Amino acid sequence: MQFDETTIRNVVQQVLAEVGRIPAAAANGQANAPSNGSVMASGAYGRHGVFNCVDQAVAAASEAFDQLSRRSIEDRKRIIDHIRRISIDQAVELGTMEMEETKIGRLEHKIEKLRTLGEKTPGVEFMKSDVFSGDHGLAVIERAPFGVIGAITPVTHSLPTITGNAVNMIAGGNTLVVNPHPSGRRVAAEGVRRFNEAIAADVGIDNLICVIAEPTLETANALFAHRGIALICVTGGPAVARAALNSGKRAVVAGPGNPPVVVDETADFDRAARAIIQGASYDNNLLCISEKEVFCVEAAFDALMSAMERHGAVRLTAPEIERLTATAITTVGEGEHQHEVAGKDFIGQDAEVLARAAGREVPVGTELLFGETHESNPFVRVEQMMPFVPFVRCRDIDEAITKAKYYEHGFRHTALIHTNNVHNMTKMGRALDTTLFVKNGPCMASLGLGGEGYISVSIATPTGEGVTTPLTFTRERRCSLIDDLHILGRD
Numbered sequence: 001m002q003f004d005e006t007t008i009r010n011v012v013q014q015v016l017a018e019v020g021r022i023p024a025a026a027a028n029g030q031a032n033a034p035s036n037g038s039v040m041a042s043g044a045y046g047r048h049g050v051f052n053c054v055d056q057a058v059a060a061a062s063e064a065f066d067q068l069s070r071r072s073i074e075d076r077k078r079i080i081d082h083i084r085r086i087s088i089d090q091a092v093e094l095g096t097m098e099m100e101e102t103k104i105g106r107l108e109h110k111i112e113k114l115r116t117l118g119e120k121t122p123g124v125e126f127m128k129s130d131v132f133s134g135d136h137g138l139a140v141i142e143r144a145p146f147g148v149i150g151a152i153t154p155v156t157h158s159l160p161t162i163t164g165n166a167v168n169m170i171a172g173g174n175t176l177v178v179n180p181h182p183s184g185r186r187v188a189a190e191g192v193r194r195f196n197e198a199i200a201a202d203v204g205i206d207n208l209i210c211v212i213a214e215p216t217l218e219t220a221n222a223l224f225a226h227r228g229i230a231l232i233c234v235t236g237g238p239a240v241a242r243a244a245l246n247s248g249k250r251a252v253v254a255g256p257g258n259p260p261v262v263v264d265e266t267a268d269f270d271r272a273a274r275a276i277i278q279g280a281s282y283d284n285n286l287l288c289i290s291e292k293e294v295f296c297v298e299a300a301f302d303a304l305m306s307a308m309e310r311h312g313a314v315r316l317t318a319p320e321i322e323r324l325t326a327t328a329i330t331t332v333g334e335g336e337h338q339h340e341v342a343g344k345d346f347i348g349q350d351a352e353v354l355a356r357a358a359g360r361e362v363p364v365g366t367e368l369l370f371g372e373t374h375e376s377n378p379f380v381r382v383e384q385m386m387p388f389v390p391f392v393r394c395r396d397i398d399e400a401i402t403k404a405k406y407y408e409h410g411f412r413h414t415a416l417i418h419t420n421n422v423h424n425m426t427k428m429g430r431a432l433d434t435t436l437f438v439k440n441g442p443c444m445a446s447l448g449l450g451g452e453g454y455i456s457v458s459i460a461t462p463t464g465e466g467v468t469t470p471l472t473f474t475r476e477r478r479c480s481l482i483d484d485l486h487i488l489g490r491d
Contacts, residue, residue, distance in 0.1 A: 048196040049210045050189050054177070054219050058228040060207035061148045061175040067205045068175060069145070073124050075203055080123045080167050082198040087118030087163045090194065094159055098187040102155050104348025109283040113160040113457075120448060120455040121167040126470045138485040143474035145173030147230035150223040152244070154236045156286040156348070156385070157457050158184025159191040161235050164457045164468075166195065166209050169233075171470035177210040177229070179220045181236075189213050224249070231473065235458045245462065252472060255462045257288040257413030258383045259436075259443065260404035262428055264397050264419045265299040271440065272418035273307035279416075279442035280389045281367035284348045288459065289414040289436055289443040293380045293407060294370075294391045295400040301372075301393050308370055314355065314362045316371035316388070321379075324358035324369075324388060329378040342384045351387045381407055397421075401428045408432055413461045414443060435459060435466050 051057035068076070087094075095111035130141040149169050153161040158180055169176050180188035192211040200206040212219050220240070224232060224247040232251040234244040241255040263272055280291040296304050309315055316324065328346040333339055346354060351369050355362040362369070373379060373390040380390050394400040397419075408415060414436040417428050429437050436446040436459065445451030447467065458468045465472045 047206060048200065049192040049207050050213050051210055052213045054179075054212060054222040054226060057177045057210040057212060058148060058223075058226050061177050061210045062228055064205055064207045064210075065145070065148055065175040068170075068173060068208065071203070071205075073127060076171055076173065077124045079170055079199050079203055079205075079208065082202065083163060083166055083170075083195050084118040084121075086191075086194050086198060087114045091115045091118070094187065094191055094194075097190065098159055098184065101187050102158065102184050102348075104155070105283040105286050106350070110160075113157060113283070114163060116449065116455060117160050117164045117167075117457065121164045122454045122456075122469045123167055123171040124470070127171060127474075133486050133488075135486060137483045138481045140479045142477050142479065143172065143471060144477045146250075146473060146475055147174060148228055149174050149176045149231045149233055149473060150226065150229040151176050151178045151232075152220060152223075152234040152236055152240055153178055153180045153184070153188065155181035155183040156283075156288075157235075158188050161457045162188055162191060162209070162211070164455070165233060165235075168456065168458075168468055168470045169473045170208060172473040174231075174473055175208050175210070176233075177212070177223060179212045179215045179223050182215050185211075185213065185215055233458060233468075233473070241462055251463060252458070252460045252465055252468065253462045254288070254458045254460050254468075255411065255413070256383055257411050257461070258292050258381070258407060258409055259289060259414035259416060259434075260408050260432075261291045261294040261416045261418070262397070262400045262404050262424075263294060263296040263300055263304055263417070264400070264421060264424055265297055266420040266424075267300060267304075267418040268420070268440070269300065269303045269307040270311065272304060273311045273313070275416075275418065275440070275442040276389065277308070277311055277313050277368050279444060281351070281387050282442075282444060284350060284385075285387050285389075286348050286385050287443065288383075289446060290385075291389060291416060291443055292383060294389060295394050295403050296391060297394050297396055297400055301391070305370075305372070305391065312366070313368040313370050314351070314360075314366050316355075316358055316360065316369055318371070320358040320360050321371045321373060321377070321390075324354060325378055327357045328354065328386060328388075329382055329384070340378045340382050342382060342386060347385045349386060354386060354388050375403060375407070381409075397424050397427070401431050404428070405431050408434070411461060413459070414438070414446065416441075416443060435461050 091111045091114040095114050099107045099110050132139040189211050192209050232244050232249050235254040238256050241253045244251040244253050276291050328343045329340050330343045331340050351366040369388040375392050412434050415432040415434045416438040425439050438446045447455045456468045
């Protein structure tokens with residue numbers, strides 16, 4: 001990666017500091033702010049998509065939708081090309097900004113996510129029409145936009161989620177209003193400002209993407225309830241997913257996951273180890289599709305553990321795992337609502353941080369910690385989002401698949417297997433019934449990164465749309481012409 005990290009970090013710190021000093025009046029579009037080329041540029045709030053008022057943001061996005069509705073598919077492509085270009089060309093600066101603000105994950109992966117989404121997110125090429133022609137005339141099925149979409153984005157991928165969703169949604173002819181996670185709000189606002197400024201200068205439409213500059217639970221609820229919002233798209237944890245499903249509006253929900261990995265005795269252990277390390281360490285395990293726990297058959301267990309060490313992962317001892325568990329997994333709620341969650345101070349942190357909590361020093365740059373646990377260990381059942389993976393010893397493939405199904409919690413999100421036995425692949429695929437099912441590769445391969453297919457960071461599992469595309473955010477319209485234009489028929 002070739003860039004002057006010190007210079008970039010200094011620029012980012014200046015931008016983030018200036019954003020943090022903007023008064024609420026400016027955020028409501030009531031005052032101008034100093035001009036310095038960032039989100040605080042003169043008149044920026046209330047322009048270029050940055051608002052602090054949900055009503056104003058929805059009104060601006062509605063006006064932008066009205067303008068977009070009168071433009072061509074080619075114009076949509078021009079709009080999307082600006083989002084792609086900025087995500088790719090400014091990935092280092094924006095990725096560094098996200099890392100500085102959220103302080104979770106790994107910088108190189110923040111940068112890579114923006115570049116990859118800019119390059120690979122599907123756009124207007126997905127907008128196809130279907131035609132049925134027969135004795136009784138012609139029927140054309142077209143994909144129409146919903147209108148203004150309300151979106152909730154997570155701290156784990158603040159600007160990347162906005163980037164991918166914006167490409168998908170605008171390709172479908174929609175506009176969007178985003179309520180970002182508060183801990184990623186500044187990079188969200190800055191990215192949205194840059195997108196809109198470039199689009200407005202070229203195409204003449206502003207506010208195609210709007211963002212709430214000071215997001216709260218109240219602004220999220222206001223967005224859910226707003227009559228101007230036609231569809232809700234949520235990427236986040238269980239609470240916000242439930243809120244979206246209870247909103248009374250149609251919702252596309254990318255909910256939680258706890259992806260299990262199964263390894264049997266026929267697997268290529270070196271390949272499996274490399275894949276587990278690559279996937280589970282990516283952005284310090286923040287991806288919802290990342291490998292979270294491994295169920296390995298007894299006949300392969302020791303060989304797999306050796307392969308993990310051979311490829312650079314650090315194995316913790318039982319006492320070290322016990323110390324890490326006591327520190328990094330916490331209990332929240334009361335009574336029947338009490339449950340375990342990943343400790344906030346450890347989510348997305350480097351492996352060295354986790355190792356110190358376990359009483360161990362590991363080499364700088366260590367990507368992943370792992371170790372053998374009992375299935376009762378909280379790391380097995382909790383979506384931990386940190387670079388430690390528990391390995392559970394299983395009697396045989398049937399027990400491994402049974403445990404994988406149980407600890408996936410019925411999310412039907414993502415599951416992985418390493419095997420050269422096609423029957424075992426089939427058995428697991430049928431048993432877990434997940435949206436993403438990866439065989440002999442890291443989790444990212446399921447999104448076209450080392451495998452086939454297209455990418456999205458919104459994987460709608462509770463509502464069933466799967467890996468989202470522009471078609472996810474369109475509604476079907478049918479136009480029928482009766483008894484004419486079928487020129488192959490007989491009179």
